[in-house]
Amino acid sequence: MNSFQTLSCKDGCLDRSNSIFKHLTPDELEKVTFDKSTEQFKRGSIIYREGSRINGCYCIQKGIIKVFKTGIDGKEQIIRFARTGDIIGFRSVLSNELACTTAEVLDEASLCYIPAETLVYLVKHNGNFSMELMQLTCKELGEANTYITDIAQKTVRERLAEILIHLKNDFGLDENNILQISLTREELANIVGTATESVIRLLSEFKHDQLIELNGRKIRILDEAGLIRIGNLYN
Amino acid sequence: MNSFQTLSCKDGCLDRSNSIFKHLTPDELEKVTFDKSTEQFKRGSIIYREGSRINGCYCIQKGIIKVFKTGIDGKEQIIRFARTGDIIGFRSVLSNELACTTAEVLDEASLCYIPAETLVYLVKHNGNFSMELMQLTCKELGEANTYITDIAQKTVRERLAEILIHLKNDFGLDENNILQISLTREELANIVGTATESVIRLLSEFKHDQLIELNGRKIRILDEAGLIRIGNLYN
DNA sequence: CGTGTGATTGACGCCTGTCAACGTCTGTGG
DNA sequence: CCACAGACGTTGACAGGCGTCAATCACACG
Numbered sequence: 001m002n003s004f005q006t007l008s009c010k011d012g013c014l015d016r017s018n019s020i021f022k023h024l025t026p027d028e029l030e031k032v033t034f035d036k037s038t039e040q041f042k043r044g045s046i047i048y049r050e051g052s053r054i055n056g057c058y059c060i061q062k063g064i065i066k067v068f069k070t071g072i073d074g075k076e077q078i079i080r081f082a083r084t085g086d087i088i089g090f091r092s093v094l095s096n097e098l099a100c101t102t103a104e105v106l107d108e109a110s111l112c113y114i115p116a117e118t119l120v121y122l123v124k125h126n127g128n129f130s131m132e133l134m135q136l137t138c139k140e141l142g143e144a145n146t147y148i149t150d151i152a153q154k155t156v157r158e159r160l161a162e163i164l165i166h167l168k169n170d171f172g173l174d175e176n177n178i179l180q181i182s183l184t185r186e187e188l189a190n191i192v193g194t195a196t197e198s199v200i201r202l203l204s205e206f207k208h209d210q211l212i213e214l215n216g217r218k219i220r221i222l223d224e225a226g227l228i229r230i231g232n233l234y235n
Numbered sequence: 236m237n238s239f240q241t242l243s244c245k246d247g248c249l250d251r252s253n254s255i256f257k258h259l260t261p262d263e264l265e266k267v268t269f270d271k272s273t274e275q276f277k278r279g280s281i282i283y284r285e286g287s288r289i290n291g292c293y294c295i296q297k298g299i300i301k302v303f304k305t306g307i308d309g310k311e312q313i314i315r316f317a318r319t320g321d322i323i324g325f326r327s328v329l330s331n332e333l334a335c336t337t338a339e340v341l342d343e344a345s346l347c348y349i350p351a352e353t354l355v356y357l358v359k360h361n362g363n364f365s366m367e368l369m370q371l372t373c374k375e376l377g378e379a380n381t382y383i384t385d386i387a388q389k390t391v392r393e394r395l396a397e398i399l400i401h402l403k404n405d406f407g408l409d410e411n412n413i414l415q416i417s418l419t420r421e422e423l424a425n426i427v428g429t430a431t432e433s434v435i436r437l438l439s440e441f442k443h444d445q446l447i448e449l450n451g452r453k454i455r456i457l458d459e460a461g462l463i464r465i466g467n468l469y470n
Numbered sequence: 471c472g473t474g475t476g477a478t479t480g481a482c483g484c485c486t487g488t489c490a491a492c493g494t495c496t497g498t499g500g
Numbered sequence: 501c502c503a504c505a506g507a508c509g510t511t512g513a514c515a516g517g518c519g520t521c522a523a524t525c526a527c528a529c530g
Contacts, residue, residue, distance in 0.1 A: 069384045072467060077384040094366070095373035100380060123369060124362030130369070131329070131358055137372045138330035144379035145335060149304045149312040151386050152428025156486065185509065193387025195487050200510060216495095216509090232307060391518065420477065430519050435478060451477090451527095 019085060020136060023128035035118040040110055047103040047111065048089060054099050056115040057090035063109025064171075064181065067101045068190065078191040080140075081106070081170065081181070090133070093119055106181075154232065156194045160202050162231035163191050164212070168221055182217045251320055255371060258363035270353040275345055282338040282346065283324060289334050291350040292325035298344025299406075299416065302336045303425065313426040315375075316341070316405065316416070325368070328354055341416075389467065391429045395437050397466035398426050399447070403456055417452045 014021045014029060024032065038061065041047060048054045050070055058065075065082040079101055082088045092099045093116045122129045150159060164179070171181040183191075189199045203219075206212045211227055213220040221227070228234075249256045249264060259267065273296065276282065283289045285305055300317040314336055317323045327334045328351045357364045385394060399414075406416040418426075424434045438454075441447045446462055448455040456462070463469075 069380060071384045071388040075388055077387050079380050079383065091373045091376055095370050095377060097374070097377060100377045120366065123365055127359030127362075127365070130362070130365040131355065134358060134365070134369060134372065135330050137369065137376060138326045139332070141326055141372060141376045141379060142330060142332060142335045144376060144383065145304060145314050148314065148379065148382055148386060148428075149306045151383060152312050153306040153310055184507095193383075196508090197488085197510080198486060201486095204510085419475095431476090432478080432520085433518060436518095439478085 020087070020129065020132040023126060023132060024122070025126070028122065028126060028129075032114065032118055032122070036112045036114045038110060038112050041105040041108070043105055043108055045105045045109075047105065048099050050100060050102045051098050054089050054092055054116075056113050057093050057119055058088050058103075059112040059114060060084055060086050060088065061110040061112055063105060063111070064107040065109060066104045066106050066187070068104070069101050076102075076190045077193060078187065080143075083171070087136070090119060091137070094123070151193055156192060156198055157202055157205075158231050159192045159194075160188070160199060160231075161206070161211075161227045162233055163188065164206075164219065164221070165224065165227050165231055165233060168224070173221060177220050177222070179219045179221065184217065254320060255322070255364065255367040258361060258367060259357070260361070263357065263361060263364075267349065267353055267357070271347045271349045273345060273347050276340040276343070278340055278343055280340045280344075282340065283334050285335060285337045286333050289324050289327055289351075291348050292328050292354055293323050293338075294347040294349060295319055295321050295323065296345040296347055298340060298346070299342040300344060301339045301341050301422070303339070304336050311337075311425045312428060313422065315378075318406070322371070325354060326372070329358070386428055391427060391433055392437055392440075393466050394427045394429075395423070395434060395466075396441070396446075396462045397468055398423065399441075399454065399456070400459065400462050400466055400468060403459070408456060412455050412457070414454045414456065419452065 014024070014032065021029070021032065036059075041063070047058060047065065060082055062084055065086075065088055066078060067080050067082060067088060068076040068078045071077050082103075088103050089099070123133060124130075150162065154162070167179055167181055167183075171179065174180055185199050185203075186196045188203075189196045192199065203212070203214060206227070207214050209226070211221075211223045211230075213222055249259070249267065251257070256264070256267065271294075276298070282293060282300065295317055297319055300321075300323055301313060302315050302317060302323060303311040303313045306312050317338075323338050324334070358368060359365075385397065389397070402414055402416055402418075406414065409415055420434050420438075421431045423438075424431045427434065438447065438449060441462075442449050444461070446456075446458045446465075448457055
């Protein structure tokens with residue numbers, strides 16, 4: 001249960017082959033290992049809150065984090081889900097702004113906290129690390145731009161189908177073709193940018209059209225191609 | 236008329252006090268000056284096109300560039316306007332992806348082309364430059380996230396009011412309180428993410444409510460506070 | 471003067487948000 | 501063990517925002 005608490009940094013985020021830390025020198029690796037601290041979070045915990053100043057970023061060793069902004073009337077807009085290997089909070093740290101999102105734990109999580117100075121030090125002194133982080137940011141920016149276009153032009157129905165496909169691609173299916181990530185209807189609505197009731201109605205429609213099967217929060221994907229078609233996705 | 240053609244790099248983008256190039260060493264400055272090339276573009280020119288590979292980024296010495304994605308049925312979604320001092324195209328260069336947007340000249344423009352290798356060289360070798368560029372990207376990402384929330388939660392009416400305020404803040408007003416940037420109704424619609432007709436109708440409403448005055452593409456801001464109120468903006 | 475692009479207006483109807491009521495499930499406390 | 505509260509899910513009714521289509525106007529340009 002607590003096995004990952006004992007993970008040293010080297011067993012964790014730092015040495016994954018696709019980690020952005022892969023280019024660190026042994027010295028730097030040691031520095032980061034020394035500076036960082038690992039922490040456990042329970043479901044529902046807030047890691048940082050929109051509008052607050054954060055003095056470091058978090059590398060996700062395990063778990064799923066919901067990153068969202070609070071809009072009109074407190075309605076949340078989910079910007080993304082971060083999962084094992086992802087980094088959150090670095091945007092605010094590097095742009096030196098207050099956090100523009102809130103990060104909340106969905107699945108029991110284990111995070112590495114890396115102080116701002118350490119991050120900045122790496123950006124300034126390790127060109128390869130810098131490039132990696134830059135690429136990550138640029139990719140996120142590209143995705144954000146795509147999402148803006150989608151939300152501006154697609155119908156709720158199209159967006160919901162699209163989100164289901166994205167969730168499938170990002171979190172996978174279990175052996176029964178059921179989405180590995182479990183979200184409330186309200187959360188789905190807050191990704192798509194619509195009302196909870198609309199999500200419920202559209203999911204029912206998708207079910208009626210044999211695209212998915214529903215069992216509480218479990219969503220089984222029956223016809224991925226169909227969803228892709230509805231969502232106007234070509235990839 | 237052609238005076239800016241003769242601007243050397245040092246008189247142009249490179250030495251502006253707020254330029255991201257301000258941290259370059261004399262050597263690097265010389266390298267960039269050597270590698271770059273300046274080019275004139277007429278209104279309507281395409282600088283790069285979505286889906287194409289671009290081998291460098293462009294620094295805007297003068298002019299206004301419309302950056303947009305092409306969505307369903309070819310409808311364009313304007314992501315942002317870049318103006319003097321801004322850099323475009325670096326996202327694709329650094330993330331090593333195909334261009335995810337098209338860049339089109341709105342106002343007669345003069346651009347510096349900086350080859351990818353030069354940009355990457357700077358990111359890898361100059362920590363301060365790297366930080367500057369990273370901050371820029373992070374800020375853009377923050378704005379994109381805000382925009383996602385707005386588009387997902389606000390009505391077209393609210394968004395149009397918001398956009399008018401943004402355009403005012405970014406491009407300013409002339410001595411008659413008229414927006415300095417001139418856009419077609421369709422372009423306004425493509426920022427807001429709505430139909431051209433809706434923009435026309437809402438602008439008429441705003442005019443009727445004494446918030447603005449219209450004269451062709453000229454939009455005079457009469458009641459900024461009113462627009463801010465309608466747009467749910469607090470800043 | 472014809473042509474084309476952009477702006478405007480009206481008609482129409484569907485998508486989608488809102489409100490309200492009700493069902494379902496889980497955990498808590500008596 | 502049961503009652504209850506509270507969170508979540510579902511369904512129906514309803515209206516209005518907004519997209520679409522079509523016709524017309526305004527204006528610039530060759």
